[in-house]
Amino acid sequence: MKITEIRLGILSVPLRVPFKTALRSVSSVEDVIMEIHTDTGAVGYGEAPPTGAITGDTTGAIIGAIQDHIAKTLVGRDVDDFENLMLALDKCVVKNSSAKAAADIALWDLYGQLYNIPVYKLMGGSRKSITTNITISVNEPDEMVRDALNAVERGYDCLKVKVGKESEKDIARLSAIREAVPRDTCIRIDANQGWSPKEAVRILNGMQERGLDIEFVEQPVKGHDFEGLKYVTERSYVPVLADESVFSPADALKIMQMRAADMVNIKLMKCGGLYNALKITSAAEVYGVECMIGCMLEAKISVNAAVHLACAKQIITKIDLDGPVLCREDPILGGAVFEEKDITVSDEPGLGIRGIEDGRLKYIC
Numbered sequence: 001m002k003i004t005e006i007r008l009g010i011l012s013v014p015l016r017v018p019f020k021t022a023l024r025s026v027s028s029v030e031d032v033i034m035e036i037h038t039d040t041g042a043v044g045y046g047e048a049p050p051t052g053a054i055t056g057d058t059t060g061a062i063i064g065a066i067q068d069h070i071a072k073t074l075v076g077r078d079v080d081d082f083e084n085l086m087l088a089l090d091k092c093v094v095k096n097s098s099a100k101a102a103a104d105i106a107l108w109d110l111y112g113q114l115y116n117i118p119v120y121k122l123m124g125g126s127r128k129s130i131t132t133n134i135t136i137s138v139n140e141p142d143e144m145v146r147d148a149l150n151a152v153e154r155g156y157d158c159l160k161v162k163v164g165k166e167s168e169k170d171i172a173r174l175s176a177i178r179e180a181v182p183r184d185t186c187i188r189i190d191a192n193q194g195w196s197p198k199e200a201v202r203i204l205n206g207m208q209e210r211g212l213d214i215e216f217v218e219q220p221v222k223g224h225d226f227e228g229l230k231y232v233t234e235r236s237y238v239p240v241l242a243d244e245s246v247f248s249p250a251d252a253l254k255i256m257q258m259r260a261a262d263m264v265n266i267k268l269m270k271c272g273g274l275y276n277a278l279k280i281t282s283a284a285e286v287y288g289v290e291c292m293i294g295c296m297l298e299a300k301i302s303v304n305a306a307v308h309l310a311c312a313k314q315i316i317t318k319i320d321l322d323g324p325v326l327c328r329e330d331p332i333l334g335g336a337v338f339e340e341k342d343i344t345v346s347d348e349p350g351l352g353i354r355g356i357e358d359g360r361l362k363y364i365c
């Protein structure tokens with residue numbers, strides 16, 4: 001199975017409601033879709049969302065990295081030469097984790113198709129379904145309560161609430177949500193680097209003393225501040241999950257060695273795809289550190305790849321793959337089935353993506 005051509009397009013999918021975090025606000029998913037074509041007719045699909053505020057990867061940067069470096073590295077090579085392809089992909093350009101993730105995902109898709117096996121089984125997995133939380137954006141407290149109640153009505157029993165914009169207001173927001181939702185609703189929070197270490201400890205312990213029962217906090221402090229993260233982890237009643245601190249497998253290992261966080265969040269767009277994500281899960285298995293699998297604002301192609309990883313690895317105990325359900329429509333054919341909180345992996349070979357609805361993808365090459 002030889003790689004003959006790489007095509008790129010832009011897929012636009014409107015969101016149900018604007019997505020707001022401490023860092024940004026967006027109203028639609030505008031992702032780069034990558035197709036790797038082969039001489040057998042098999043096509044591998046990958047996807048990369050531009051998340052300049054998080055990864056530094058903009059649409060132009062993703063397209064440039066693929067056209068100028070990745071395509072030149074992959075075209076003409078054999079999919080069966082998988083490990084060498086993965087090593088070459090990692091080496092052909094530094095950083096650019098989203099562009100690399102798109103290529104990695106498309107290559108796993110092809111490799112699974114080559115051997116007629118779904119990717120999660122290729123990784124040894126047996127789990128067929130997982131349950132995701134849903135994100136509640138930062139807004140005025142009453143609007144957040146409305147969004148939370150709407151999510152509970154749709155069947156979600158675990159909410160990931162965005163906080164960290166104005167620290168005094170965060171406790172009011174969480175109190176309002178905790179009072180409104182059923183008592184057994186799990187609430188986890190994501191501060192997206194919004195607090196200083198001392199502020200984080202004060203706010204988090206204040207939340208628990210008020211009985212808000214927060215399951216864990218995601219990235220309370222700046223991503224580069226490993227010492228600050230450790231400070232919070234040691235002093236907060238609320239367990240800490242590292243997100244923006246963990247891009248590469250080396251970052252994850254360092255966090256685990258320092259005991260700077262209780263858990264780590266794997267996102268394919270941060271670590272460069274499934275090949276590197278597997279290294280993080282292996283390190284986490286050794287250290288006994290549970291992982292969450294998350295996504296950016298992504299349509300179904302790349303989130304579907306994360307579903308395969310989650311179904312393969314039991315060390316992934318927290319699922320935050322709500323990208324597709326935040327979208328107003330799903331133009332992707334095949335792949336995992338997303339029914340609100342319940343996600344079921346596809347048993348088709350590779351990643352099971354069959355294509356994109358006619359006319360939806362705006363090809364650029």
Ligand SMILES: [Mg+2]
Nearest residue numbers: 190218219243
């Ligand atoms: Mg996060």
